[in-house]
Amino acid sequence: MIKKSFKKLICLLTLVALITANFAEVSLLEPEPPPPPPLNGLRNPYVISPYVDIDWETVGRYKAGIHNHSNLSDGLNTIEEMLEEAKKRNFDIFSFNNHDILFSAKDIAALSETYGMLLLPDTNEHTKQIPRDHINSYWSNYVCTRAAGTTDVEKMRHILSVVQRRGGISIINHPSRAIIMNEFMDVEKYVELYRDFNSLIGMEIVNRVDIDGEINREVWDSVLALTMPDRPVWGFSNDDAHHIDHLAHSYNVMLINEADELTEDAVRESMENGTFIPYSRFEFGGAPLPEIVSITSCSSKISLKATGYSQINWIVNGEVVSHGSVFNLGVRYNKDKPFNYVRAEIINNSGVVYTQPFGIGLCCIIEEGSDNTDCEVCGVCDCPEPEPVTTVTVTSTEPIETDTSHETTEQTQAKSPPAGSPNVSRTYVFIVIALSIAAIVVVVLTADRIIKVAKSMREEEEEETTD
Numbered sequence: 001m002i003k004k005s006f007k008k009l010i011c012l013l014t015l016v017a018l019i020t021a022n023f024a025e026v027s028l029l030e031p032e033p034p035p036p037p038p039l040n041g042l043r044n045p046y047v048i049s050p051y052v053d054i055d056w057e058t059v060g061r062y063k064a065g066i067h068n069h070s071n072l073s074d075g076l077n078t079i080e081e082m083l084e085e086a087k088k089r090n091f092d093i094f095s096f097n098n099h100d101i102l103f104s105a106k107d108i109a110a111l112s113e114t115y116g117m118l119l120l121p122d123t124n125e126h127t128k129q130i131p132r133d134h135i136n137s138y139w140s141n142y143v144c145t146r147a148a149g150t151t152d153v154e155k156m157r158h159i160l161s162v163v164q165r166r167g168g169i170s171i172i173n174h175p176s177r178a179i180i181m182n183e184f185m186d187v188e189k190y191v192e193l194y195r196d197f198n199s200l201i202g203m204e205i206v207n208r209v210d211i212d213g214e215i216n217r218e219v220w221d222s223v224l225a226l227t228m229p230d231r232p233v234w235g236f237s238n239d240d241a242h243h244i245d246h247l248a249h250s251y252n253v254m255l256i257n258e259a260d261e262l263t264e265d266a267v268r269e270s271m272e273n274g275t276f277i278p279y280s281r282f283e284f285g286g287a288p289l290p291e292i293v294s295i296t297s298c299s300s301k302i303s304l305k306a307t308g309y310s311q312i313n314w315i316v317n318g319e320v321v322s323h324g325s326v327f328n329l330g331v332r333y334n335k336d337k338p339f340n341y342v343r344a345e346i347i348n349n350s351g352v353v354y355t356q357p358f359g360i361g362l363c364c365i366i367e368e369g370s371d372n373t374d375c376e377v378c379g380v381c382d383c384p385e386p387e388p389v390t391t392v393t394v395t396s397t398e399p400i401e402t403d404t405s406h407e408t409t410e411q412t413q414a415k416s417p418p419a420g421s422p423n424v425s426r427t428y429v430f431i432v433i434a435l436s437i438a439a440i441v442v443v444v445l446t447a448d449r450i451i452k453v454a455k456s457m458r459e460e461e462e463e464e465t466t467d
Ligand SMILES: [Zn+2]
Pocket: 069, 074, 075, 099, 242
């Protein structure tokens, strides 16, 4: 009799538990939406990519070695030996930057033809007048025999201004050496030079097999932190070859749209606009470096597809802030600790492939009818809406996604649904059901025990009355 009642009770409890669980699901599925924050005048960060106009499917990739020496200065090999070897190592673009010796337009004409490579004209490395910070110049018919000024920086300014006046462009080489010699990193000096000379397009961030290592990138990051996004400073990776065996360890791959042929103008445009990729090996020889398949971006995200890598690091102000193939500005940007650029390093055991810095601009959200501020008004967000998350296996439309193992919490956060979404409520429902079942089991076991005790007491009583 008692047993039957308990069975009914158990059925009732199960029913109650299931109904509660369903109500729990309904309430968890539809959380109260938070009130929208006031938007007017809010400054919104957005990505400015040098690669925005690259069509990665059709773009031409040309290997460029733009800092090399021959025995005309202190190199060990002749011009011809260097070019012979450069051809073997698949260079498409090459330049000689002998110390204070001009390699002129007339020098290159026949050689370009013979070796089937594009040689850059009017190049040299300014050295004697500025023995600490060397400067490479291109498309500038100028060798400095006596720079005006007394300090290193005054002499650098003199050289840079003449190169600019003569229509050339220049790059500061291996800043690490000046820093090691001076025992001091004068970031402000570089920042002023980049601000004052438009034709000073970049900085050598890798020299040979990265002989001075991080120091060059420390200068680069320190400068970028102060000049971006308005004044990008492009990073160049150069062999600074003084011997044929130095070739093809640190080079740049110029990205030239298919419509433009490989011409001097196209190479110069690529150098000036940062549409190239620096490659760098840790040692002479070794296995292949990673390859960048594409770099695409929208206002709040940069997506990088690459092959043959073990890790992708995203760097802000010299610090690695995240890993993985996507940099999500929306997640990373902190208004209390703003930053104005991010760059990536794609790494494997053999070396590193760098991206140029991506600027982070700030635009203003202006509501209709309100006065505009001095800030640029935000355009429409061009980032595609994230795919709705379902529990069914999602088949990716992305053809290549080589690395998800290195994605950090950033991507995990981005991929996992926000609180209150179906996945989260389902978890709660399962917990509620499990707890209900556990409670029922406890009740059943206790009831069974009570029944047994009552039964044995009754038997004892009956025995006593019979006695
Ligand atoms: Zn030298």
